[in-house]
Amino acid sequence: MTDVALLTLTDPLRRLAAASTPDPSPSGGIVGQTGEKLFDFWEWFTGWPLQVIIVLVVGVVALAVVRRVIAHVTDRIAKGYHRAYVEATEEDEPTTTGRKARKVLVEDTLGLATPEVKQRRARRARTVGSVLTSAATIIIITAMALFVLGAVGAGNVVAGLLGTAGVVGVAVGFGAQSLVRDFLSGLFILLEDQYGVGDVVDLGAGAIGTVEKVDLRLTHVRSFDGTLWHVRNGEILRAGNRTQQWARAVAEVRVPVGSDVDVVRAALGRAVDVVQSDEVLGADLLETPAVRGVDAITEGAYAFTMHAKVRPGRDGDVMRALLVAAYAQLRAAGIIVTGAASSA
Template sequence: MFESLATSVFDSAEDFWTWFGDKPLKIILILVIGMATIAVLRHVVTALTERIAIGQKPRAVVERAADPVGTTTGSAPGATPVAGRKRRKNMLMTPQALADVLVASNPRVAERRAQRARTVGSVLNSTANIVIGTLMVMSILQVLGLNPAGLIAGAGVVGVALGFGAQSLVKDFISGVFLLIEDQFGVGDNVDLGAGVIGTVEAMGLRLTQVRAFDGTLWYVRNGEILRAGNRTQEWSRAVASVQVPLGTDVDAVRAALGRAVDRVKNDPELADSLLETPSVRGVDAVDQGGLTFTMHAQVRPAQQWAVARSLRVAGHSELLHAGIVARSAPVTFDESPAGDTPGVS
């Protein structure tokens, strides 16, 4: 009796392991290997992109790249022709050395490289998830004895619907590739994608772009639906502050007061790193029933136009009051220019 019971248990255990070692074990291995691969790829991509984004060459390396013949300029008069050939060879800068010189001479290059690196990292992570996830699903279906292509082809109406959906998906992917190649915008840029989608790009994928609005709304925009894109923080920006004074005001007096205002902003140590040019005052830009419109402007670093524009408005208001051009009982009116400030963004 005990022998028959033991034999039955043994046979049951053997049947279980035979069953488990066939399809369930293969499915578990596919899931484990796939998830581990995704985790490793995401870690590697994130580490590499962050290293590119924030990594800088030592100053000595940049200086050597900027003056590649510095070690040979002091050669003795009797130097051999071989040394001369080496000197001429060193004068050819490698692409990496040239990039280091550009970064050292123009900080905007480093900022844009960091944005582009993070954008590429975001797209690569998204691509890895899609590709490996698709391979995992296909492999599991094959283990179960199902033909994915046959299932889609035999689904009839469902297959047609999937075909239309795939067409839209391909459109989004192709648009995402061109957005990345053409560098229209990247992670960290402040953009206007139309239809009220205005904010900072938080993530970019081949299918979706995530934009965070100032009020905290996170917009998910399909890349294939982006018909136009306005980038407010690419390479450089311009701070624009328009001020309106009453009709009949002395134009020269206003320009003098606003000139003192832009000088205050130029000498502000907190804004010294934001300015790429000296702020200036244009002439009368508009005349209407409200009064005369003057504009102060300055080229600034990316994403600094709003802070500089606010400072220009405050300084302009103060100087106009101090000069008596505007009475305190009738405060000056500021116009919101489309190319100017976005309230609350800094």
Template sequence: MIPSLLAPRTAAWASVSPAPTPEPSSTHTESPVEDALEGAADAGTAFWDWFAGWPLHVLIILAIGLVLLALLRRVIGHVTERIATGAGTTTTEESPAWRRYLSRTPFVENAIAMATPLASQRRAQRARTVGSVLRSTANIVVGTIMALMILQEFEVNVGPLVASAGVVGIALGFGAQSLVKDFISGVFLLVEDQFGVGDVVDLGSGATGTVEEVQLRVTQVRAFDGTLWYVRNGEILRAGNMTQQWSRAVAEVRVPVDADVDTVRAALGRAADAVQADPELSPLLLEAPSVRGIDAVNDITITFTLHAQTRPGDQWEVSREMRRLAQAELRRAGVLALPPDVEAAAIGPAPEV
């Protein structure tokens, strides 16, 4: 009876409130390891995003600038050292004709090296000094460009800096214009090869002697009496080089005004021939000595001049020998009086009374 009464109510309740069904979970709980990995990936991504900005650009600028500077310094050093040592490209008979042609030693360089004993030393000093200037210039130029590019990466306005550097450079130029003038003059002295180590020069103001060292700022000249002159390159208004390429030996000979000119010329000609025939002096000559003729006449003497083209730096030795031989020939010709002892030996003892 009771089950029959409850059956309709049970059916009604089932129709009103159906039985609940399990629902799937909407969230999934991650493990700590997965959280750490995801955080590391986010940090790596953020780091690379930051590193790909100005740090990477700065490193690229530094790397390219340093490599370029190293290449420039190496090329400058290699070229200047080859010029200084005179080393050429090694070639063989099997080498191409164009390589053998380019590696040959120029004729002019051979002639200068033979004529000037210190040509190699001068060339080496000039090349190494110019190379030092070029390396310093490369350091300044490349370093300045790198610094400006790096400042631009930091969003620094380099315009005012460049303008300020220009103003400072102008101020320093006015303040140290004599120093800048010395350096610029020194560079031109070396590049133009006006004189070098071993040359005998006259730089004015009494600075005459042998060049011992040529620097960018000063030139050291050793005078004949041992004085070492320091001459600033910017103060050299004229430079007389007495030992460059070739020289000329000049010997002035004075004879009495009443001497026979033809006899004197003949005696001086024999002296010139003796200089040419001397085995020690002939290698120093580039042309045969000759007598120029009468150069001056006064109330007492007549001046004749002997001259000869010589190798650089040998003109003084040739001049001294020409004077000695000229005096000997003039005495032998009777133009000049013999010394008393020589005259007595030539005439003989006085006869006994």
């Protein structure tokens, strides 16, 4: 606050104090003392206390606005809405023949067609929103603290803190390079949607299983034997996601060499029809399962392969159903099954 503004604010109190000074009566002395106290208080209040109040009010309002904006944007992304111009009538009803164009919220058709994509997008948006909210809160509160210290006359303290923080930051930076790498890698994992909670992933070094939690520093993976792996994001050089968008169920059966190939293929075709007609498993198929011919001859056996494109995470169930149905149909056709294998 400038000197001119301060004089303007305190001028009424100065005149009140001056007007009350010449009166020698007891009541005049009380008025004069009151005016002087009011003037002293106002002069003190318009100094650092008022600056501190302004900083706190502005900081709280800014924090509330930033949080609301982040929540609004992430909620729109999570629900799959985006802004688009459409033609509308004067009643603001969307139409293909109206002349008036307005901006409306349109729901993403991809999210409607594939609920899994919508769920993944919602989880990713809310996770990133939480990270942005935390970062904004730390930045605004730190700025508020520095401004308050400067307002109360602790500028030397602030300068000392900043200098010390710079030295400590350089020292810690050399030792925390891996930590920074973990945080940056975790941020890109979330933004790029490389994998999310519930995905079956292969992160290398034996860390294969279902993702239970993803944060900025660590990815937590539960393997199929129950082991919980805590993998640093900065150490993940490659990530194989088995449940993103779609998966493939592959089942292999082996029959003795010399078996009638046409009979075997016909039996496997009936097995595919059984799985495809199942009410539950049929909904998991994204394409009609295919039966290839003889893929290999191993240890005196023909190897036949069945494969199907399925919904994420459903490859294991479809693969097992194909093997069971294939075994039953081959036995009914008089074919002996010498072995089976799967890849799901």
